[in-house]
Amino acid sequence: MFADRMELVAAVAATGWIVLAGTTVVARRRAVPRRLVPPGVLVASGVATLLFGVAAALADHVADAGKGPTGYDSAVWTFVVEHRTIAGTVLASALRVGGGIVALGALACAVGLLLVLRGRRLDALLVAATPLVSTVLGDTLKLGYGRPRPPAAEQLIPEAGFSLPSGHTVDATVVLGVIALVLVARTASRRRRVATVAAATVTIAAAGAGRVYLGVHWATDVVTGWLLGAAWVALCAVVLLLAEGTCRNLLGARAPGPGSEMRSQTTTTGQGANSTSPRLVDPSIPPASGPRRRPTTTARASAA
Numbered sequence: 001m002f003a004d005r006m007e008l009v010a011a012v013a014a015t016g017w018i019v020l021a022g023t024t025v026v027a028r029r030r031a032v033p034r035r036l037v038p039p040g041v042l043v044a045s046g047v048a049t050l051l052f053g054v055a056a057a058l059a060d061h062v063a064d065a066g067k068g069p070t071g072y073d074s075a076v077w078t079f080v081v082e083h084r085t086i087a088g089t090v091l092a093s094a095l096r097v098g099g100g101i102v103a104l105g106a107l108a109c110a111v112g113l114l115l116v117l118r119g120r121r122l123d124a125l126l127v128a129a130t131p132l133v134s135t136v137l138g139d140t141l142k143l144g145y146g147r148p149r150p151p152a153a154e155q156l157i158p159e160a161g162f163s164l165p166s167g168h169t170v171d172a173t174v175v176l177g178v179i180a181l182v183l184v185a186r187t188a189s190r191r192r193r194v195a196t197v198a199a200a201t202v203t204i205a206a207a208g209a210g211r212v213y214l215g216v217h218w219a220t221d222v223v224t225g226w227l228l229g230a231a232w233v234a235l236c237a238v239v240l241l242l243a244e245g246t247c248r249n250l251l252g253a254r255a256p257g258p259g260s261e262m263r264s265q266t267t268t269t270g271q272g273a274n275s276t277s278p279r280l281v282d283p284s285i286p287p288a289s290g291p292r293r294r295p296t297t298t299a300r301a302s303a304a
Contacts, residue, residue, distance in 0.1 A: 002144035003056075003063035010053040017049045040241045048234035055227035059145055059164060062220055067147045067164075069218055076219040080212055081154060089156060092210035096157065099168050099207035104175040105131035111179055122243055123182040126236050127175075133232060134174035138167040138225070150215055159216040165225040166217045172207035173229020176200045178236050185240055204229075 024037045037045075062070060069077065097103065108130050115124035147164035149155075180200035184193045208222040 001063060002146075003060040006056040006141075006144070007060050010049075010056040013049050014053055017046055021046065038241065041238055044234050044237040044241060048231045048238065051227050051231035051234060055165075055224050055231065058220060058224050058227070059141075062147060062164060063145065067145070069150070070220060073218040073220055076212060077150065077154075077215075081215070084156075084213070088213060091206075092213040093157065095207050095210035096168065096214065099172045099210070101131055101135060101167075101171050104134075104171050108175050108179070115182070120182070120186070122240070123186070126178055126239065127182060130175040130178050131171070134171040134229070135167075137174070137228060137232070138165060138170040141165055141228070142167065147218075147221070150218060155215040157214050157216065159214075163217055164221045165228055166208060166211050166221040167225070168211050169204075169208040169217075169222045169225030170229050172204050173226055174232050176204055177229055177233035181233055181236055181240070185237075 020037060021042055024042060108127050112124040112128035115121075115127060142162040142164065145164040146162055149159060149161070149163040152158060177200060180196050183196050187193050187196070204226070208226055211217040211222055212219055
């Protein structure tokens with residue numbers, strides 16, 4: 001089954017991360033001059049592996065239950081249907097349009113262009129690629145899991161196709177999450193960082209909740225979409241950390257040390273004073289005599 005294969009992929013990824021983490025810890029304890037993986041990269045890759053593993057396990061649980069609603073899905077579904085309002089329907093419909101791949105793709109292109117103009121090409125590439133990544137990720141997994149959508153009679157806006165994971169949720173999490181990541185990574189103000197993360201989190205949560213409210217997805221579809229999208233954001237964090245570490249290493253190798261210029265001047269001076277290289281001499285100029293000494297008292301008396 002497709003769900004079992006995804007769990008196997010998650011297990012292999014987790015095993016690889018454990019081996020990498022263990023090797024890095026051993027290298028640090030033995031005081032190896034160059035560690036295999038920086039701590040930040042190790043943490044970010046571990047978060048990505050964990051999120052993907054939880055998403056694969058949740059999808060496998062749904063598949064083992066016959067791809068229908070789980071007990072959690074049924075409870076959330078009943079609560080949502082009983083508490084629908086006109087204002088809630090309008091808001092969920094607006095989130096459906098604003099959280100679609102067209103609107104998010106336009107946002108990603110605009111942000112990517114601004115980043116290019118500011119010279120942040122890697123950040124622009126990560127942002128510009130988010131619509132394609134989220135579309136491929138969501139559509140591929142939907143075909144693989146093949147979970148039916150909730151009953152059409154309870155859908156406020158009819159939707160066709162498979163249900164797991166929620167495509168809108170994956171799109172919103174990947175696009176908004178990566179945009180927030182690149183903004184936070186280059187922002188020094190702590191308040192701006194908190195505000196950016198909070199705004200992205202609220203918007204992503206609302207986009208996923210709106211899909212359940214409209215009756216086009218089960219709750220587990222949305223949770224799986226959040227997990228998968230967050231895993232991709234963590235992978236993008238790994239890329240940024242690796243790029244930052246590479247830049248630091250290059251700058252450290254090119255930049256001279258604090259005393260290198262002084263040492264260079266001293267060496268040059270020393271070489272000039274003790275140089276034994278032949279010099280061109282003009283024969284018309286008499287050789288320079290040594291410093292002239294004043295006659296001593298004894299020499300003066302003898303002369304007298």
